[in-house]
Amino acid sequence: MFRRHNIAARIFDRQISTVAPGTSEECDTNDLPPKAKRFESFFSQLYCVSLASSNELICKDFFLYMESNQFGLFATSTTQNHDAPVGGAVQGVPSIEKITFHLLRLEDGVVLDQKCFHNDFINLAHNMGVFLYDDLLAIVSIRYQTIHILQIRDSGNLVDIRAIGTFCREDDELFLNSSTQSMLSHEKGKLHQLPENPVENGLHQSEPSSDYCFLSGIKQRLLSFIFRGIWNEEPDQALRVQSLKKKFYFHFQDYVDLVIWKVQFLDRHHLLIKFGSVDGGVSRNADQHPAFFAVYNMETTEIAAFYQNTADELYLLFEQFCDHFHATSRNSLYLNFISSHSNNMHAREQLRSAKNKASSSLQFVKKMLVSLPFSCQSQSPSPYFDQSLFRFDEKLISATDRHRQSTDHPIKFILRRPPNTLKFKIKTGPEAGSTDSRTKKISSFIFHPFLPLALSIQQNLSLQPSVVNIHFRK
Numbered sequence: 092m093f094r095r096h097n098i099a100a101r102i103f104d105r106q107i108s109t110v111a112p113g114t115s116e117e118c119d120t121n122d123l124p125p126k127a128k129r130f131e132s133f134f135s136q137l138y139c140v141s142l143a144s145s146n147e148l149i150c151k152d153f154f155l156y157m158e159s160n161q162f163g164l165f166a167t168s169t170t171q172n173h174d175a176p177v178g179g180a181v182q183g184v185p186s187i188e189k190i191t192f193h194l195l196r197l198e199d200g201v202v203l204d205q206k207c208f209h210n211d212f213i214n215l216a217h218n219m220g221v222f223l224y225d226d227l228l229a230i231v232s233i234r235y236q237t238i239h240i241l242q243i244r245d246s247g248n249l250v251d252i253r254a255i256g257t258f259c260r261e262d263d264e265l266f267l268n269s270s271t272q273s274m275l276s277h278e279k280g281k282l283h284q285l286p287e288n289p290v291e292n293g294l295h296q297s298e299p300s301s302d303y304c305f306l307s308g309i310k311q312r313l314l315s316f317i318f319r320g321i322w323n324e325e326p327d328q329a330l331r332v333q334s335l336k337k338k339f340y341f342h343f344q345d346y347v348d349l350v351i352w353k354v355q356f357l358d359r360h361h362l363l364i365k366f367g368s369v370d371g372g373v374s375r376n377a378d379q380h381p382a383f384f385a386v387y388n389m390e391t392t393e394i395a396a397f398y399q400n401t402a403d404e405l406y407l408l409f410e411q412f413c414d415h416f417h418a419t420s421r422n423s424l425y426l427n428f429i430s431s432h433s434n435n436m437h438a439r440e441q442l443r444s445a446k447n448k449a450s451s452s453l454q455f456v457k458k459m460l461v462s463l464p465f466s467c468q469s470q471s472p473s474p475y476f477d478q479s480l481f482r483f484d485e486k487l488i489s490a491t492d493r494h495r496q497s498t499d500h501p502i503k504f505i506l507r508r509p510p511n512t513l514k515f516k517i518k519t520g521p522e523a524g525s526t527d528s529r530t531k532k533i534s535s536f537i538f539h540p541f542l543p544l545a546l547s548i549q550q551n552l553s554l555q556p557s558v559v560n561i562h563f564r565k
Contacts, residue, residue, distance in 0.1 A: 133561055147168060153165070153217075153221070160197055162197065163195045163197050164221075164223070165193045167190075172187070178210075179235070180234045181369060185234075190211060190213050190215075191208075192205065206230075208232065214233065218466050218467045225359065226244070228243060233352070238254070238309075238364075239251070240254070240255065240389070255308075255362075257308060258307075259308035260392055306347065309387070312387075312392060314347075317339060351365070352365045352366065353365040357418055358418065361395065362389060363464045364387055365383070381400065384463060400456075400457050401457050402456070403456060406456045406459060410432060412433055414434055416464070416465055428477070429470050429476070430476060430479070435479060437478040441478075466492075470491055471490045471540070472490075473538035473539065473541070473545075474541065480507055483502060483503065492535065492537075515564060519534055519549060530552070531551060531552045532549060533549075533551070533552075534550070546559055547560045
C-alpha cells in the first residue's frame with residue numbers, strides 16, 4: 092500500500108508546478124536538514140510511464156490497486172462532449188469520446204492490458220464509477236446503463252465476465268432475438284390468411300413492425316420485484332388491487348425512468364446498486380435528488396432487496412453493520428481496522444448525538460445514506476484516524492477521501508484517553524498557497540497506512556497551481 096501512495100505522489104508531482112514541504116506544528120522546521128525539505132527526500136521515482144495518448148488526459152482523481160500490490164489501475168480520458176448524439180444512450184448524459192483503463196504491474200511499471208470505452212460516460216472522480224473487490228472489477232456506464240464486470244487475472248489480463256443492463260444472462264439476447272423472429276413469422280402467417288380484399292372487411296393490411304420495445308433486463312427485474320412485494324403485502328384481493336394502483340401503477344413511469352448512478356460489491360455475488368434521476372447521475376451534488384437502492388444477485392440475476400433513500404430499515408442496517416458495506420477484501424491487511432459506528436463506540440456516540448440533534452429524522456436518514464454505495468478504496472486505514480486513539484474535527488479531516496474546505500488554522504489531534512491532551516497538529520496554513528484569506532481553498536489528504544507520513548494537496552478556486560505539502564512527525 093505504501094507503493095500506492097508513492098505512485099500517487101509522482102502523479103501529483105507531474106501535474107503541479109510547485110512542491111512545498113509542510114510539517115506538524117510541534118516540529119521546528121529550523122532543525123531539519125535542507126534535504127528533508129525537498130520532495131525527493133521522501134519519495135524516490137521508481138519509473139516514469141506514458142499513459143495518455145493524443146488528446147487523452149490522465150484522470151488524477153482515479154487510481155485503484157490490488158491488495159497484493161501486484162497491479163494498479165489508472166485511467167485516461169478525453170474531454171466531455173455535451174452535444175453528442177444520443178443513439179440509444181440515456182438522454183441528458185454527456186459523452187466522452189474515449190475512456191481507457193490501464194493495468195500496470197507496479198513492480199516495473201509495465202502496462203499489461205487496457206480496456207477502452209468509446210462515446211460513453213463513466214464517473215472517474217474519486218473512483219465513483221469503478222469498484223474493485225479482490226480480482227473483480229465493476230465499471231458503471233451511466234450513458235448506456237450497463238454494469239461491466241471484469242476479472243483481473245494473475246497474468247495481468249482484463250477479462251470480460253458479464254455485462255448487466257440491457258441483458259442480465261449471457262443468453263438473454265439470443266432468446267429475445269429468437270422470440271422476436273418467431274413473433275414476426277407468426278404475424279406474417281396471419282396476414283397471408285386474410286381475405287383478398289381486406290378493406291371490405293374493415294381490415295388494413297400493413298407490414299409487421301420489427302421495432303419491439305423492451306425495458307432493459309435490470310429494469311425488468313426491478314419492476315418485477317416491486318410488483319411482487321406490493322402483491323404479497325395484501326392477502327385481500329380488493330385491497331391488493333387498490334394497493335397496486337396506488338403504489339405501483341401510479342409510480343410506474345417514475346420507476347421506468349430510474350437510471351443507475353453508482354455500484355459497489357457487497358461480496359463476490361451481490362451488488363449494491365443506486366438508482367435515481369438522470370440529473371442526479373451526472374451532478375456533482377446528488378444530495379437533493381431522490382434515490383433508491385437495490386441489492387442485485389449476479390448469479391441468479393434477481394433483485395434481493397429494494398429501498399428508498401429515506402428507509403429506516405436500510406438506515407438501521409447501515410448503522411449496525413456499516414463495516415459490511417465497505418466490502419473489504421479478504422486479503423486486506425489494514426482496511427479491517429478502519430473506525431466506524433459499527434465497531435467503535437466513540438464513532439457510534441457521535442452518530443447518535445448527531446441523530447438526536449437532527450430537526451428531521453427523515454432528512455437525517457437521507458443525509459446518512461447519501462454516502463452509499465461507498466466509493467472503492469476511499470478510506471484511509473491510518474491509525475491517526477482511529478477514533479479510539481484520537482479526536483479531531485471531521486469537518487476538516489477524516490479517513491474518507493474527499494475534498495474539504497481548507498483552513499489556515501492547524502488541525503488538532505487530541506488524545507482520546509486521559510489526560511486528553513493535544514498530541515500533535517497538522518498545519519496546512521499559509522505555506523500551502525496564498526495567504527489571502529479571501530481566496531477560497533480546498534484540501535485533500537493522503538495518509539500512509541501505518542507510517543507517520545501524510546500528503547496534503549491544496550487547491551484554490553482562483554486557478555493558481557495546486558501545492559503538495561508533506562507532513563511527518565519528527
